[in-house]
Structures are given as C-alpha cells and as structure tokens.
Amino acid sequence: MLEERIRNPDLAARVMGADEAAARIGPGMGVAMSGFTGAGYPKAVPQALARRMAAVQAEGGTFQVRVMTGASTAPELDGALAQVKGVQLRLPYQSDPILRERINAGEVDYVDMHLSHVAQSFTYGFYGDIDVAVVEVAGILPDGRLIPSTSIGNNKTWLDRADRVILEVNRALPLELDGMHDVYYGTQPPPGRTPLPLVEAGDRIGEPWLRCDPAKVVAVVETDAPDRNSPFAPPDATSQAIAGHLVEFLRHEVAKGRLPKTLLPLQSGVGNTANAVMYGLADAGFSGLSAFTEVLQDGMLDLVQGGVIDVASATALSFSPDALARFRDNIDFFRSRIVLRSQGISNHPELIRRLGCLAMNAMIEADIYGNVNSTHIMGSKMQNGIGGSGDFARNGYLSFFLSPSTAKRGAISAIVPMVSHVDHTEHDVAVIVTEQGLADLRGLAPRQRAKAIIANCAHPDFRDALTDYTERAWRASFGRHTPHLLDEALSWHQRFVETGNMRPG
Incomplete structure (x- = not known):
C-alpha cells in the first residue's frame, strides 16, 4: 500500500x-x-x-x-x-x-x-x-x-x-x-x-x-480517515417553498428570453436550502445545465448523476457519507463531468463575470432596502464568515439571497429595518427569497425595494411592524431617498438582545 x-x-x-x-x-x-x-x-x-x-x-x-x-x-x-x-x-x-x-x-x-x-x-x-x-x-x-x-x-x-x-x-x-x-x-x-x-x-x-x-x-x-461531513436533512417545507419560488422565477426569466433554457452556470452556497434548490431544478424539468461554484454538495451530485447538469466545476466535494459512497462507486462516470480547481480560480471575479454565474447564497438577514448580512448575529457575533458569497454576488449575472423569513422559532425576523452588519450592499443584491415569496429588486429605487421586500419576503408576524416603520420613516426621516429613523433602525436587534424576541411588547 x-x-x-x-x-x-x-x-x-x-x-x-x-x-x-x-x-x-x-x-x-x-x-x-x-x-x-x-x-x-x-x-x-x-x-x-x-x-x-x-x-x-x-x-x-x-x-x-x-x-x-x-x-x-x-x-x-x-x-x-x-x-x-x-x-x-x-x-x-x-x-x-x-x-x-x-x-x-x-x-x-x-x-x-x-x-x-x-x-x-x-x-x-x-x-x-x-x-x-x-x-x-x-x-x-x-x-x-x-x-x-x-x-x-x-x-x-x-x-x-x-x-x-x-x-x-x-x-x-x-x-x-x-x-x-x-x-x-x-x-x-x-x-x-x-x-x-x-x-x-x-x-x-x-x-x-x-x-x-x-x-x-x-x-x-x-x-486512513474519511472527511467529516454530516448527512443532509431531507428538504423541509420551508426549504422547498424557497426553492419553488426561485425555480418559478428562473422559468419566468427563460420565458422572457433573459436566460437560455440551459440557464447559466450555477453557483450554490452550502446548506439544506441550497440542496433543496438543486432538487427543485431537477423536478422542474431543466436539463443541459452547468455549475461553476465552490462546493459540490449532494444535490448537485444527484443532478450530475441524473443528467440534469452536464459538467460541474468547483474546488471541493462536500458530500454526506451516502453521497460520498455513490461518488466512489461511480467515480469513472464523474471524472469526466466534475472538475476541481484552486479556489483562486473557482472564485475568480473575472471568470464569474465572463461566465455569467447565477449566484445563490444564504443570508442571516436583509433589510428593507436590500442590504444583506451573511456573517454576524445581532451585529457583533460572528457565525461563519463571508466565504465566497461576495465573489459571486458582485460579479454574477444574477445574485439571489435565500433565507427562512424567521429564526429562533419566530423570535427573529430575517427582514429588518436596517441590517446589523453589511456584507453585501443593496447594489450587489438582485433577488431576495424566503418561504413567503420572492422580491425582484432589479431596477427599483430604495422605497420601491422596501415595498417589494416587505410584501413578498417578510413573515406576516413582522409585516405590519415593518410597514409602520417605513411609513413613519418616509414622513420623518432626515432624507427621503433611503428613509430611516436612526433612533429606531437597530431597535429590533437591541430588543432581541435584551428580551430574546424582536417582537415589540
């Protein structure tokens, strides 16, 4: 040996x-x-x-x-x-x-x-x-x-x-x-x-x-030790709903002639929601697809094996134990369809822009104007890091940010008046998706973005409070272009830190 x-x-x-x-x-x-x-x-x-x-x-x-x-x-x-x-x-x-x-x-x-x-x-x-x-x-x-x-x-x-x-x-x-x-x-x-x-x-x-x-x-x-990757949970109803909204949007873009039937190279972040989106693409009947991404997870492997994705480029294979076993059993098949590169190439802005990647990444929260926080809890506690999401969001053909509309059993809203930390500015965010719906932010001015995000992405438990904030900000803000009440903008986060719940009273 x-x-x-x-x-x-x-x-x-x-x-x-x-x-x-x-x-x-x-x-x-x-x-x-x-x-x-x-x-x-x-x-x-x-x-x-x-x-x-x-x-x-x-x-x-x-x-x-x-x-x-x-x-x-x-x-x-x-x-x-x-x-x-x-x-x-x-x-x-x-x-x-x-x-x-x-x-x-x-x-x-x-x-x-x-x-x-x-x-x-x-x-x-x-x-x-x-x-x-x-x-x-x-x-x-x-x-x-x-x-x-x-x-x-x-x-x-x-x-x-x-x-x-x-x-x-x-x-x-x-x-x-x-x-x-x-x-x-x-x-x-x-x-x-x-x-x-x-x-x-x-x-x-x-x-x-x-x-x-x-x-x-x-x-x-x-x-003589395998990689330590945990099994992925089957897509739950929330992940499936997010995937459904995104897939329907892609169908719409194809029908409008803004995307080819084979789409453009897919980039997908890590996690169960990303896997759900991949399975949604297969169920929707897409074929002849490609991927130019960082990590291949179970969902992409299944699409490659099923003939939905013809070729996938990444820098890592992050498979569950079951998927890794299938990969090993069919490695000759996958060798001609999977390419692993240095991350300086897999995440290279020039290539992402040239290929026109569809960037799909998770977020912790977004604010009413489309700024996204993907790294910090309540503005100061690091979760994981920005990873490659910024490489793809700024340079891709379309940038999607995905999240359930609430966290901590409904105590936290993923849509807030102002994000507590900015990783991706509104200029790099094209589409926000939660299980509630999808907000297409392209071509919208700030106040139009706020209406779209609240109406389509916010959880009903927080929608009225967000609407109330925006209406008062539009009346009383220092400026009218991107209206904010500075003494209130981060009050939702402060309330959670003090009480464990973003909901008022």
Whole structure:
C-alpha cells in the first residue's frame, strides 16, 4: 500500500508518525492547512499539534499558531486546536462551534475574507510568511507531484509559499481521483497579468496535479480517515417553498428570453436550502445545465448523476457519507463531468463575470432596502464568515439571497429595518427569497425595494411592524431617498438582545 500511494523514493523515506511531524511546528508560526468546507483537510497532524500545545500549557507555557486554510475544516483541525486555545489568528472562513466561541469571546483574532482574495494576498505577502504547510493528498507521483484530495482550496499557494511542507497521504481517498483536478499555474501579478483562458465551466486550463519542491517536504504522514461531513436533512417545507419560488422565477426569466433554457452556470452556497434548490431544478424539468461554484454538495451530485447538469466545476466535494459512497462507486462516470480547481480560480471575479454565474447564497438577514448580512448575529457575533458569497454576488449575472423569513422559532425576523452588519450592499443584491415569496429588486429605487421586500419576503408576524416603520420613516426621516429613523433602525436587534424576541411588547 505504501508503494502504491507514495511512489517517490526520497519522500517515502520521510514517512513518520503524526507526533513526530507535528514537532516541526513551533509556537508563533504561520501554519497553512489544506481543507475546504469539511473536505480535504489534514486529519492527524493538527490533532498531534493540539496534544503538544496541551502539554506545553500544562507546564505553564503558551503555544499558539496562526492558522490559514481554504475555508472551513472539521473537528480534527479547527475543533482540536481551538479546544486547547492554540489558535492566535484564523482566516479566511470557519464553521467550528468551539472556534466560533473563542472568536466571539475575543480570544482568537479572526480575519473574515472574500475567498478569492486569499491566494493573492499571501502571494504578495500581505499577511506575513507561511512557515509550514500541512496538506492532505491522495498520493505522490514518482517525480514528486501530488494527487490532490477531495478539495484543492488554497493548496497551490500554500505549497508554493511555505518554507516547509508536511504531507498527509490519506489511504481513505480513492486513487481514482487522479485526473479530476485542474491546477492552473499561469496566474501572474499585475501589471503582467493576462486573461484566464477559460470560457466554459468545464474547460481545463491547467494540469491534474499539484507541484511541490521535494526539498521542502520535511515529513510525510500516512492516514486512513474519511472527511467529516454530516448527512443532509431531507428538504423541509420551508426549504422547498424557497426553492419553488426561485425555480418559478428562473422559468419566468427563460420565458422572457433573459436566460437560455440551459440557464447559466450555477453557483450554490452550502446548506439544506441550497440542496433543496438543486432538487427543485431537477423536478422542474431543466436539463443541459452547468455549475461553476465552490462546493459540490449532494444535490448537485444527484443532478450530475441524473443528467440534469452536464459538467460541474468547483474546488471541493462536500458530500454526506451516502453521497460520498455513490461518488466512489461511480467515480469513472464523474471524472469526466466534475472538475476541481484552486479556489483562486473557482472564485475568480473575472471568470464569474465572463461566465455569467447565477449566484445563490444564504443570508442571516436583509433589510428593507436590500442590504444583506451573511456573517454576524445581532451585529457583533460572528457565525461563519463571508466565504465566497461576495465573489459571486458582485460579479454574477444574477445574485439571489435565500433565507427562512424567521429564526429562533419566530423570535427573529430575517427582514429588518436596517441590517446589523453589511456584507453585501443593496447594489450587489438582485433577488431576495424566503418561504413567503420572492422580491425582484432589479431596477427599483430604495422605497420601491422596501415595498417589494416587505410584501413578498417578510413573515406576516413582522409585516405590519415593518410597514409602520417605513411609513413613519418616509414622513420623518432626515432624507427621503433611503428613509430611516436612526433612533429606531437597530431597535429590533437591541430588543432581541435584551428580551430574546424582536417582537415589540
């Protein structure tokens, strides 16, 4: 098995245990890890590093590192390091509950970034040096090139920029992944940039493997552990209603001649609502579709397998255990229909604009004028991060933001007078969808947007209060273009913080 996975003799000689490999990482270092939405992250070395940190702390010392990834990872990485308070800085995206708690307690410096900016920022040295890269791969070729894992993320940049590299070779990954990836090495810094030669979602413009200078590899660790992705719940009535409104809108756009029958390349965020939308497209009879997105989830896999989507481009495979089993059983079929790229390409604004992606992302709340908060609870508590939603919302052909109209069993309205944090301004938001309905904001002035959002998207329990606010703001606001009552605009959030409910009285 060793010879099958690690075919370079020099690197095979550097195989060691996770604890020995983790000893190559010291306090204060910048450590770049592979991983994107629970796929392709290292499993053994982060846990070994956490054990070292705990031992140092038990003796009264301090041991923290700066952690960079592609996006969110899993308990074996973010959770393990956060549990021992071993993370000084984290970027660009996370979803671990322990790490989130540390961030919101002010114990971890968190830099929330557009995912398309990460590789460029580190290439230009904006965020300091990368001392060590820890990257999971499926195998090592005789010449030292690497067969990527279930995600690529920022791995190209980590391997290029890191002073030292630790490789985790995971036997749980199918070697048949070889050939599914497309790693582009033609990007250049300005002013020497040239257009990226990709004109359709499935184009291959690079090579199937990651390059890595073997001289930088200080350890190779063998693992045999699957990605940690939870099963997706079946679409509930709320998700199905959101999907139904969105699919009906797409049908309308096709009928008006504003979209082709095959639509435009789909981008879909993570979660059960996104999966419900995918299933809705299949049920609606669409076919010949394509996807240019960040993550492939169960819904997109089903559409590829069912012939609804002809080709799907992403940077990660974030499948439930059942979907992953189907993927493995049919991997030869999927290899010609799925392309995995670096996130600097999957999220590249130039490509998103050129391809005309349909961007469908979740939100925490939207205000009556169409500004969207996708990251913060009550304005100050980080949930996960902006991820790639901004890359696609600003540059796509159409940007949709989706959410149930209420949260916390009806105590929170997703439609508020003013969002408590702005991630996507009204200028980047074309359509808002809740289970109540859909508001098409294109071509509407602010007061027209407010009427459309309240009438179509707000829950009935909050609709009258929103209407009352807007009418009073239109009469008494400092200005009439985007009317607000500044002493009331965030009162709904303050009421929730104080009472646990946005409803008045």
